[in-house]
Amino acid sequence: MKSVDARRLLCPLPVIRTQDAVADLHPGDSLRVLCTDPGVIHDIPAWCRVHGHEVCDIDEQEDTITITIRVGSH
Amino acid sequence: MTEKRKAVALISGGLDSLLAARVMMDQGVHVEGINFYTGFCVEGHTHAIRKKDRARPKRNNALWVAEQLGIKLHMIDIIEEYKDVVINPKHGYGANLNPCLDCKIFMVNKARAWIDANGFDCIITGEVIGQRPMSQRRDTMPVVARESGADDRLVRPLCAKNLPATRPEQEGWLDRDRLHAFSGRSRKPQMALAAHYGFEDYAQPAGGCCFLTDKQYSVKLADLWATRGKREYELDDIMLLKVGRHLRPRPNYKLIVGREEGENRFMEGYRKRFVHLLPTSHSGPLVLLDGEPDDSDIELAARLTARFSQGRDAEYVTVEVTGVDGASRALAVKPYPAGQVPADWYL
Numbered sequence: 516m517k518s519v520d521a522r523r524l525l526c527p528l529p530v531i532r533t534q535d536a537v538a539d540l541h542p543g544d545s546l547r548v549l550c551t552d553p554g555v556i557h558d559i560p561a562w563c564r565v566h567g568h569e570v571c572d573i574d575e576q577e578d579t580i581t582i583t584i585r586v587g588s589h
Numbered sequence: 590m591t592e593k594r595k596a597v598a599l600i601s602g603g604l605d606s607l608l609a610a611r612v613m614m615d616q617g618v619h620v621e622g623i624n625f626y627t628g629f630c631v632e633g634h635t636h637a638i639r640k641k642d643r644a645r646p647k648r649n650n651a652l653w654v655a656e657q658l659g660i661k662l663h664m665i666d667i668i669e670e671y672k673d674v675v676i677n678p679k680h681g682y683g684a685n686l687n688p689c690l691d692c693k694i695f696m697v698n699k700a701r702a703w704i705d706a707n708g709f710d711c712i713i714t715g716e717v718i719g720q721r722p723m724s725q726r727r728d729t730m731p732v733v734a735r736e737s738g739a740d741d742r743l744v745r746p747l748c749a750k751n752l753p754a755t756r757p758e759q760e761g762w763l764d765r766d767r768l769h770a771f772s773g774r775s776r777k778p779q780m781a782l783a784a785h786y787g788f789e790d791y792a793q794p795a796g797g798c799c800f801l802t803d804k805q806y807s808v809k810l811a812d813l814w815a816t817r818g819k820r821e822y823e824l825d826d827i828m829l830l831k832v833g834r835h836l837r838p839r840p841n842y843k844l845i846v847g848r849e850e851g852e853n854r855f856m857e858g859y860r861k862r863f864v865h866l867l868p869t870s871h872s873g874p875l876v877l878l879d880g881e882p883d884d885s886d887i888e889l890a891a892r893l894t895a896r897f898s899q900g901r902d903a904e905y906v907t908v909e910v911t912g913v914d915g916a917s918r919a920l921a922v923k924p925y926p927a928g929q930v931p932a933d934w935y936l
Contacts, residue, residue, distance in 0.1 A: 523858055525828070526649060527624075527626055527630075527649055527651075527664055528626065528666065530649070530652075530664055531626060531664045531665070531666045534663070534664055554649070557648060557649070558648075558649045558652060561648075561649060561652040561653065561656060562652055562662070562664070564656060565652065565655045565656055565659075565660070565661055565662055566661055566662075
């Protein structure tokens with residue numbers, strides 16, 4: 516699975532890194548995004564909703580938040 | 590059947606761009622949003638830093654607007670390219686270091702390149718004549734259209750009736766009569782239009798979305814440029830200007846003093862790049878030292894660190910000083926008397 520390291524970046528940069536990574540993927544592909552800014556818990560799902568992607572999982576472990584996305588049809 | 594016309598809307602997250610996009614959608618135009626991240630945006634990161642802001646809803650207003658409208662939002666990182674706008678604005682600055690006119694020209698130009706690359710017909714902004722003192726005036730709005738290269742493909746639906754007809758109007762696929770003639774600083778027409786569309790929860794007035802319009806922020810940026818002897822910055826520089834108290838006790842260094850737990854945690858990420866100080870005998874702030882200090886500077890920095898600690902009234906406070914090489918030493922210092930910190934040390 517492709518992964519994006521957006522740790523230490525503050526929103527909206529993790530969203531932008533996610534968007535740029537998704538642009539290279541195909542419908543049905545998955546993407547894992549590692550973040551530290553708690554703002555991503557709201558912003559990445561919001562970005563996914565407006566673009567038709569699915570958030571499969573949000574995992575918070577200490578300071579790292581891992582969000583797994585399944586790419587929808589662009 | 591004719592193909593649906595397409596427009597990209599500059600979405601700041603405020604009410605005006607929300608309404609401008611909605612007005613176009615009312616006429617059957619396919620609208621997508623574009624949002625530019627300069628590094629100076631108040632949106633986003635600021636609520637992640639300060640603990641007191643963590644209780645607030647963590648909402649990106651541009652994304653929220655896109656959701657309300659049911660449109661896609663393309664978020665573009667322009668941090669590097671934007672530096673030239675901030676450092677060398679052709680049209681100068683506003684009241685602070687805000688290059689509003691150059692900024693608008695730059696963003697509309699980026700949007701113009703985007704519509705050319707993506708086969709869209711025009712650009713939408715939420716501009717209103719007379720609303721902003723620099724970029725939204727009768728004499729500067731044509732400058733934005735001309736210098737961005739957007740020309741008559743730039744549509745301002747909220748004040749279109751006060752401006753010459755744009756290409757979509759001339760071509761007949763946008764009805765000028767269903768556009769608006771707002772002008773001036775009053776927000777009432779926008780609030781009425783928001784009510785008409787059923788928008789109740791929207792971000793408050795435009796203009797507060799950029800740190801460069803903030804006087805204190807601009808003072809700190811000007812100080813950064815003056816002391817470095819060059820008008821340059823990196824993203825980390827402008828992020829650090831948003832956090833902590835900034836004090837410059839001597840020309841060769843300044844201190845960034847964390848004001849609370851959230852800022853201290855954010856600043857911890859920068860410890861390896863700066864000499865930093867932390868009280869150990871009492872609880873207190875993380876302090877980053879930006880500059881080239883000598884031993885007497887370190888002593889003063891430690892006393893100031895003690896002044897902002899819980900030991901401010903103690904006879905001595907122990908402060909750990911760590912260099913960029915990672916080597917630490919402990920200094921026992923008298924806290925700098927609170928009332929004697931000169932006001933002009935604060936940036």
